[in-house]
Every structure is written in structure tokens, then in C-alpha cells.
Amino acid sequence: MLTRILSKHRDLRNILKHLNTGNREIKYSTKTNSKCKTSNPPRILITGGLGQLGTECAKLLRKNYGSDNVILTDIIKPTDEHLENGPFIFADILDFKGLQKIVVNYRIDWLIHFSALLSAVGEQNVPLAVRVNIEGMHNVIELAKQYNLRIFVPSTIGAFGPDSPRNPTPNVTIQRPRTIYGVSKVHAELLGEYYYHRFGLDFRCLRFPGVISSDPPGGGTTDYAVAVFHEGLINKKYECYLEPHTRLPMIYIEDCLSALFQFLNVPNEKLRRRVYNVTAMSFTPEELFSRLTKHIPDLQISYKPDSRQLIAESWPQVFDDSEARCDWGWEHKYDLDKLVTSMLRDVNQNCMPKLNDLAEVNSYV
Ligand SMILES: NC(=O)c1ccc[n+]([C@@H]2O[C@H](COP(=O)([O-])OP(=O)(O)OC[C@H]3O[C@@H](n4cnc5c(N)ncnc54)[C@H](O)[C@@H]3O)[C@@H](O)[C@H]2O)c1
Secondary structure (H helix, E strand, O other): OHHHHHHHHHHHHHHHHHHHOOOOOOOOOOOOOOOOOOOOOOEEEEEEOHHHHHHHHHHHHHHHHOOEEEEEEEEOOOOHHHHHHOOEOOOOOOOOHHHHHHHHHHHOEEEEEEOOHHHHHHHHHHHHHHHHHHHHHHHHHHHHHOOOOEEEEEEEEOOOOOOOOOEEOOOOOOOOOOOHHHHHHHHHHHHHHHHHHOOOOOEEEEEEEEEEEOOOOOOOOOOOHHHHHHHHHHHHHEEEEEOOOOOOOEHHHHHHHHHHHHHHHHHHHHHHOOEEEEEEEEEEEHHHHHHHHHHHHOOOOOOOOOOOOHHOOOOOOOOOOHHHHHOOOOOOOHHHHHHHHHHHHHHHHHHHHHHOOHHHHHOOO
């Protein structure tokens, strides 16, 4: 009798899990501008959507699922361009009722939770980081549970600390971060795994390394690898806040977003865990700058390490993402050389028209 009840219960749980995840057949596109690639696209809410990752992520999802199916939200003012590309609304992740309203009104299926205070900014304002990164996480995970949403939360190399093996850092190992950012990300990982096991919540999390794109970075420890392209092209000089030999894992935005997109669409059965490391390369400031000076020969680099050096020294140098590669076929496309030429092109196209000396810049790319 008991066995029959348990087996019925298991069947029901499996049916519910299947309904929850609703595995849709989805094809990935970065190229076309068509409205929607699938017959039954998910409706997606992005929090913290005007940051470095959110805007580009929204573009990719809109290309694949249709502009109106991706609701970009943040607490800062959008630009005209943001408003042209699809729906934007104000949403503070500390306002649970406000989030509920959006999920209900827009009949949201997936939640991509980008709102956070990054490592360097978090250290400047610990109480705010606790509120945004920890209290905010409580809100979105409860929301996802209440409305059966698939929820993606990015984690980071900053979720590791000086006690973790740094070269390489495996998927499962000691995590004792020394920043409030890292502590809040370990908390998010554990809470998500707990909700998955306890309530069957479709929680998915990738630990990203430093993400490099032409958009302004949000105050992290790996920001130098973005800033040098902007300042290098504009001023021909850059003062680096990390020491020349500081090795950190990195990824170009296109690889980062294709990992996210692919991971969002992996059928649940293929996932052996809810949290995966992903990366593309590891380099030091010295290695990056020497590649860059091949394109900008008059670039002058100086070093003035600050408090971010200590943070960087506690983080992984080389990230082991073999589990993601094995379980769901993650592959990166951009190595350091390709990253440098792509970034020069992106910064030139997206940021330099604001300056007057375009012709001079063009000669570097
Ligand atoms: N950029 C990276 O290199 C990197 C690497 C690893 C992980 N991540 C993670 O990816 C996510 C996005 O990173 P990013 O670089 O785009 O960050 P970002 O700082 O550029 O953007 C974060 C956004 O969150 C918003 N925000 C702050 N408080 C909020 C609140 N109360 N309610 C709603 N929104 C609020 C900010 O306005 C900002 O637009 C973060 O969770 C970050 O930890 C980023």
C-alpha cells in the first residue's frame, strides 16, 4: 500500500516537474532580427536589466523569442535605445508586491535575475549589498516558487576564496569568499539548490568569470579588462589597479550569453547539478596589454594596485568548467586574440562615435 502511494506521489512529482520546466524546442539565433523563432516562446522577466549583462542579454533573447516576450526592468533610467528595443518597466527587487504584479500582468515564465552590487561596489556599501544581493535573492526565489518560474541567477568566480584551490578551481570545492559579494553569491547558490531539492524549483545558475564587453562594467574586480579598451583608445594611456601578473578567468560577452542561452534551454534530465562553472580563458593584465599594444603601439600602461588587488588574489586563476562541457556541451568560441580584435571593433562601433576622432580610431582596428 505504502509503496503504491509513494510511487503515485513520485509520478505526480515527475509530471509536475515536467510541467514546471516545459521543455520547449528552441533554436538559438544571434543573427536574425525576426520577431520570434519558436511557436510557444517563454515570457521572460530580467531584473537589473540595464547593467553590463542585461542589455545584451535582452537583445539576444528578443531575437529568439520576440521583443514583447522579454520584459527588461531596473531601477535606473533607460536610454532611448533601451525603450526602442522592447518593453521596459521599473522594478525594485526589494519590492516583493511590485514583482508579483509584473509576473502576473505579463504572465512571466522565466526569471533572469541580474540585479546585484558587484564586488568592489559591494565592499563600499556592505549594508546595501546585503539588502540587494541577499534580501533581493529571497524575494526573487520566493516569487519563482510561488509562480512556478524557471529562474536563472548568475554566480561568479568571486564565490570562491583564499582557501579554494585556485589553479584550477573545480565545480565543487571549498567556498569561503572574503567579500560580501562572494558571500551573497554562495548564499544564492545554496538557497537555489535547496529550493530545487525541497520544492522542485527549476533553479539554474552559472558561475561566470570576468565578462568583457564594450558596455560599461558595474564595479567589479575584473573591470580593468574592459576599461583599458575605452581609455586605451581614447587617451592612449591606462593606469591599472591590479598588478601585472594577476591571473583571472575571463569570457567575452558573446560566449557568456551563448552559455546562458544554451543552459536555459538544456532539458532538466541533462543537468547533473544546478550550479556550473563556465569560462573561456585566463590571462594577466600584462598578457592582455601586450596583445593590445600590437593594435595600439603608442598605448602607455602604468600600474597602481588598490584594494581590488587583495580581492583578485583570493579568486580563482584558472576555472575548471569541464562539468559544463561534459554535461550539456558548453564550448567557448573566443580566445584572447579573438577577444582583443572583437573588443576593438565593438568599442569603435558602439562607443567611439561619441568622440570626434573616429578616423584615427579606425586605423587601429
Ligand atoms: N559583469 C561581470 O563580469 C559578471 C561576472 C560574474 C557574474 N556577474 C553577475 O551578473 C549579474 C549582472 O552583472 P552586471 O555586470 O550586468 O552588473 P551591473 O552592475 O552592470 O548591473 C546590475 C544592475 O542591477 C541594478 N540594481 C541595483 N539595485 C537594484 C534593485 N534594488 N532593484 C533592481 N535592480 C537593481 C542596477 O541598477 C544595475 O543596472 C550580477 O548578478 C553579477 O553578479 C557579472
